[in-house]
Amino acid sequence: MAKPPASPWAGLLRAPAGHGEAPCLLAYSGGADSTALLHLAVEHRLPGLRAVHVHHGLQAAADDWAAHCQAVCAGLGVPLEVLRVQVAADDPAGPESAARTARYAALRSRLPPGGLLLTAHQRDDQAETLLLRLLRGSGVEGLAAIRSFTSFDPGWLWRPLLAVPGAALRDYLRARGLSWIEDPHNRSPRYARSWLRQTLMPGLRQRWPEAERQLASTAARCAEAAELLAELAAEGLPAVQRQDGGLSVSGLLALSPARRHLLLRHWLERLKLPAVYDETLHHLDREVLPVRPDAEPLLAWPGGEFRRYRDGLYAAARLPPLPEDYAVEWDGRGVLELPAGCGRLLPAGPLRATVRLPQGGERLRLAGEAHHRSLRALAQREGLPPWLRQRLALVYVDGELHSVAGRWRTEHKLPCEYIQSWSTAELPGLPLSWR
Numbered sequence: 001m002a003k004p005p006a007s008p009w010a011g012l013l014r015a016p017a018g019h020g021e022a023p024c025l026l027a028y029s030g031g032a033d034s035t036a037l038l039h040l041a042v043e044h045r046l047p048g049l050r051a052v053h054v055h056h057g058l059q060a061a062a063d064d065w066a067a068h069c070q071a072v073c074a075g076l077g078v079p080l081e082v083l084r085v086q087v088a089a090d091d092p093a094g095p096e097s098a099a100r101t102a103r104y105a106a107l108r109s110r111l112p113p114g115g116l117l118l119t120a121h122q123r124d125d126q127a128e129t130l131l132l133r134l135l136r137g138s139g140v141e142g143l144a145a146i147r148s149f150t151s152f153d154p155g156w157l158w159r160p161l162l163a164v165p166g167a168a169l170r171d172y173l174r175a176r177g178l179s180w181i182e183d184p185h186n187r188s189p190r191y192a193r194s195w196l197r198q199t200l201m202p203g204l205r206q207r208w209p210e211a212e213r214q215l216a217s218t219a220a221r222c223a224e225a226a227e228l229l230a231e232l233a234a235e236g237l238p239a240v241q242r243q244d245g246g247l248s249v250s251g252l253l254a255l256s257p258a259r260r261h262l263l264l265r266h267w268l269e270r271l272k273l274p275a276v277y278d279e280t281l282h283h284l285d286r287e288v289l290p291v292r293p294d295a296e297p298l299l300a301w302p303g304g305e306f307r308r309y310r311d312g313l314y315a316a317a318r319l320p321p322l323p324e325d326y327a328v329e330w331d332g333r334g335v336l337e338l339p340a341g342c343g344r345l346l347p348a349g350p351l352r353a354t355v356r357l358p359q360g361g362e363r364l365r366l367a368g369e370a371h372h373r374s375l376r377a378l379a380q381r382e383g384l385p386p387w388l389r390q391r392l393a394l395v396y397v398d399g400e401l402h403s404v405a406g407r408w409r410t411e412h413k414l415p416c417e418y419i420q421s422w423s424t425a426e427l428p429g430l431p432l433s434w435r
Helices: 032-043 062-076 095-110 123-135 166-175 192-207 211-240 249-253 257-270 278-287 375-382
Strands: 024-027 050-055 080-084 116-118 149-152 155-158 298-301 304-309 312-316 327-330 344-347 353-356 394-397 400-404 418-421
Touching: 024 032, 024 095, 032 062, 032 166, 050 062, 050 095, 062 080, 080 095, 123 166, 123 192, 123 211, 192 211, 211 249, 211 257, 249 257, 249 312, 257 278, 278 298
Parallel strands: 024 050, 024 116, 050 080, 116 155
Antiparallel strands: 149 155, 298 304, 304 312, 327 353, 344 418, 353 394, 394 400
16 A cells, blocks of 8 residues: 655654754744744644744734734644733834844743744745845855754744745645735835835746745855854964953954954854944954054944954943043942943942042052052053053042052051952953953
């Protein structure tokens, strides 16, 4: 007796290796793609399956959509949670980006540690994303477009339908008599993706029937290339890393521009800083790396700053401005949070003192030394970069400077010990001896 033909959906939702028992959270909008994914997930009996519907509140029918999703999930026996989110109206990246940011934040909040978040991105989405990235001038990493499986703290993001054409998913739904929601936003030419879908893609399909498949294939090859580049960057980064969290300027200058830019992008990704444009890296090559070691240049880009001190290149989020004439009374009985990225003071006992920030010209004579030294000279001797010097906590008792950051002390004895604490994420360039 001949075996029945295998289902084209068999094995489609087999979890990636090592994640077969992970609980599954499914993003369910009620649209065709997520409806197909929901039914396939039930057919495949995914472990711990739950669904989340994100209510953006952007359309008059949003409440009806939530009710539809609740009814479908109830019929399938899948627990559903409806999460209402606020979409930022003033997001400079536009309403699509704002809604996506709010949606993923909501989904992340419900994902258990080690769990799988399933979204219904399919091959048409992949092709559209590749075209959009091309039009934005993206590099190989961007042209990799949508990844089928990626880290998504506290778990993983899995897109099992990424190789499936959208038409095949609709055929699946029609064959089973299943209904879905049509979002009018998906047909509005106001949005870039919708314009591509309604205007450009039909013409491409008519001229090249395999357009989506070929575009998705290109994205997959770019993903492989991006993975290889990431491996090369990870292997090369230790050679130029410094113990204080920065990179060696001389080491970077010894590399070709292409390799240097690769390492810098990988480094910023590790630091969880926003990506930089090519022009920013070219400015770095011209205006930061080759200048004399005492120049102390700064180069900002949206979301971060490059700073240089001696042979170190550092990157961090933009530091907030320092307050003028900062002074606060401190009794030493609790942690004192300092302003503007200055860290915190950790006490070891009671203390009556005034805490200030440097205003310039401060001098002190360290215990055991014969001469006064300027704060600037002491900082240079320790290798503290300027942005750290400006954020040293000065502890005064009865109007006299007794201690700096808990590290440099005069001959005056304080009633208790204390220390100023930073993290290298807050302030890069912190010497190991100061951590």
